[in-house]
Amino acid sequence: MGSKNIPGEGRAERKKRETRQKIVKVAMDLIQRQGFDNTTMEQIAEEADIARKTLYNYFPVKEAIVDQYVREMSAELAQKTLKNLLKLPDTRSRLLAALDNAYEWVEVNPEITGICLGYRLKNTCNGSLNSDNFTGTQSTLAEIIRLGQEAGELRQDASVSLLITPIEVFRGVVVLDWLKDRSRFELRKEMAKIVDLFLYGAINREEPPKMKHD
Amino acid sequence: MGSKNIPGEGRAERKKRETRQKIVKVAMDLIQRQGFDNTTMEQIAEEADIARKTLYNYFPVKEAIVDQYVREMSAELAQKTLKNLLKLPDTRSRLLAALDNAYEWVEVNPEITGICLGYRLKNTCNGSLNSDNFTGTQSTLAEIIRLGQEAGELRQDASVSLLITPIEVFRGVVVLDWLKDRSRFELRKEMAKIVDLFLYGAINREEPPKMKHD
DNA sequence: TATATTATTATACAATGTGTATTTATCTAT
DNA sequence: ATAGATAAATACACATTGTATAATAATATA
Numbered sequence: 001m002g003s004k005n006i007p008g009e010g011r012a013e014r015k016k017r018e019t020r021q022k023i024v025k026v027a028m029d030l031i032q033r034q035g036f037d038n039t040t041m042e043q044i045a046e047e048a049d050i051a052r053k054t055l056y057n058y059f060p061v062k063e064a065i066v067d068q069y070v071r072e073m074s075a076e077l078a079q080k081t082l083k084n085l086l087k088l089p090d091t092r093s094r095l096l097a098a099l100d101n102a103y104e105w106v107e108v109n110p111e112i113t114g115i116c117l118g119y120r121l122k123n124t125c126n127g128s129l130n131s132d133n134f135t136g137t138q139s140t141l142a143e144i145i146r147l148g149q150e151a152g153e154l155r156q157d158a159s160v161s162l163l164i165t166p167i168e169v170f171r172g173v174v175v176l177d178w179l180k181d182r183s184r185f186e187l188r189k190e191m192a193k194i195v196d197l198f199l200y201g202a203i204n205r206e207e208p209p210k211m212k213h214d
Numbered sequence: 215m216g217s218k219n220i221p222g223e224g225r226a227e228r229k230k231r232e233t234r235q236k237i238v239k240v241a242m243d244l245i246q247r248q249g250f251d252n253t254t255m256e257q258i259a260e261e262a263d264i265a266r267k268t269l270y271n272y273f274p275v276k277e278a279i280v281d282q283y284v285r286e287m288s289a290e291l292a293q294k295t296l297k298n299l300l301k302l303p304d305t306r307s308r309l310l311a312a313l314d315n316a317y318e319w320v321e322v323n324p325e326i327t328g329i330c331l332g333y334r335l336k337n338t339c340n341g342s343l344n345s346d347n348f349t350g351t352q353s354t355l356a357e358i359i360r361l362g363q364e365a366g367e368l369r370q371d372a373s374v375s376l377l378i379t380p381i382e383v384f385r386g387v388v389v390l391d392w393l394k395d396r397s398r399f400e401l402r403k404e405m406a407k408i409v410d411l412f413l414y415g416a417i418n419r420e421e422p423p424k425m426k427h428d
Numbered sequence: 429t430a431t432a433t434t435a436t437t438a439t440a441c442a443a444t445g446t447g448t449a450t451t452t453a454t455c456t457a458t
Numbered sequence: 459a460t461a462g463a464t465a466a467a468t469a470c471a472c473a474t475t476g477t478a479t480a481a482t483a484a485t486a487t488a
Contacts, residue, residue: 015454016466040443051468056445118336148416155418162407163416166380193376201415202362202377204369229485230435254474265437270476 020058023048027065036066036115063119070116071135077101078136082143091148095195098140099171103187106175117172141167167198234272237262241279250280250329277333284330285349291315292350296357305362309409312354313385317401320389327389355381381412
């Protein structure tokens with residue numbers, strides 16, 4: 001514990017950070033072993049050797065602990081993924097690779113994924129918009145889109161943030177769909193279709209456009 | 215109460231249906247007046263003149279009452295909307311009209327919308343997939359896409375259910391985005407951009423149907 | 429009418445999350 | 459180094475949620 005000495009950090013701040021880390025570690029151990037619902041805040045507090053009320057000082061709800069954990073994983077994953085992106089030839093393959101990486105994790109951690117997505121949506125609604133709300137996957141996707149625009153491959157009349165919306169959301173939805181019934185389809189195959197739809201749109205290109213005004 | 219006599223319905227079934235309706239009515243009155251969090255299940259039960267436990271027999275969680283209400287509203291709205299769709303010339307205008315209608319309601323009921331979306335996502339995760347999980351807006355969008363495919367306007371190599379995913383999801387996301395900070399943009403303008411993106415895709419084209427926005 | 433079935437209820441319970449006040453640890457200025 | 463300021467940790471009490479159990483009431487069916 002406290003292996004890293006961060007310069008402008010007093011004892012209090014360091015201990016807080018350590019406690020926070022310990023909570024996440026201890027909580028995730030319990031949750032992975034017993035399931036989310038079967039793990040109480042009491043237990044987590046006990047195991048982390050703090051009072052229950054203190055635990056609530058660090059994380060206002062149980063889901064927030066899971067969210068913190070997923071953010072850390074996601075950031076870590078994004079860092080690794082980012083390096084490999086430039087090796088790939090175009091936007092399509094980059095998108096597929098990035099999503100593929102993310103799903104690998106999702107497939108192994110379905111419960112955690114579901115809890116985290118639900119929590120984030122709820123928070124989005126309640127409007128407490130955090131500035132550090134940017135997850136690892138999101139930053140990866142943003143970079144892919146930026147690269148695509150730079151190369152002239154993607155349309156430039158739409159901002160990165162507008163373009164990221166659909167693809168980011170597709171990701172969430174496909175995951176949810178898959179969580180509902182894991183045997184129904186293969187996550188990756190479905191994702192490939194969605195990426196295609198995102199890139200080329202829903203309009204039929206075989207025939208000339210039929211957009212007539214009257 | 216009990217104004218409609220449904221043929222094969224005994225006394226018990228009728229009373230159950232009536233109680234259910236009464237709960238939704240009473241609960242929504244309270245929630246609209248006091249807010250969701252300030253309305254307790256105790257209060258709702260009291261007002262509906264049933265025991266708290268009985269209330270839980272009808273709705274397992276408070277959010278489920280709101281969801282039920284939104285479903286009813288949504289179905290009603292969809293019926294009205296559907297009639298006007300055929301008068302419109304193409305998919306683009308139909309999509310915009312349908313979403314426009316839906317947003318009118320959302321703008322008036324932001325809290326309810328947020329609660330309902332959050333609840334549905336959570337349920338999706340937990341995998342209890344209801345067969346009657348199809349909302350009014352979804353059926354409207356499905357019909358629009360079906361019409362578009364029939365006219366050869368939309369690509370036919372993708373199923374309705376696949377095509378509906380992105381547009382349905384866009385809808386949710388734009389709403390969420392708007393809920394976060396209602397002053398930031400106009401719901402309808404943003405939606406128009408998203409519809410374009412859905413139809414024409416993110417790829418840069420030689421003769422592009424450029425997005426028309428400021 | 430008698431009986432089986434199902435819904436309602438009272439009661440008790442575990443757990444979540446909050447508010448308040450007290451104690452403890454850390455930081456800062458002298 | 460010490461005293462006071464500041465912030466965190468804690469104990470305690472509380473309202474609320476949602477569940478489990480068993481007794482009671484209402485309804486359907488024979």
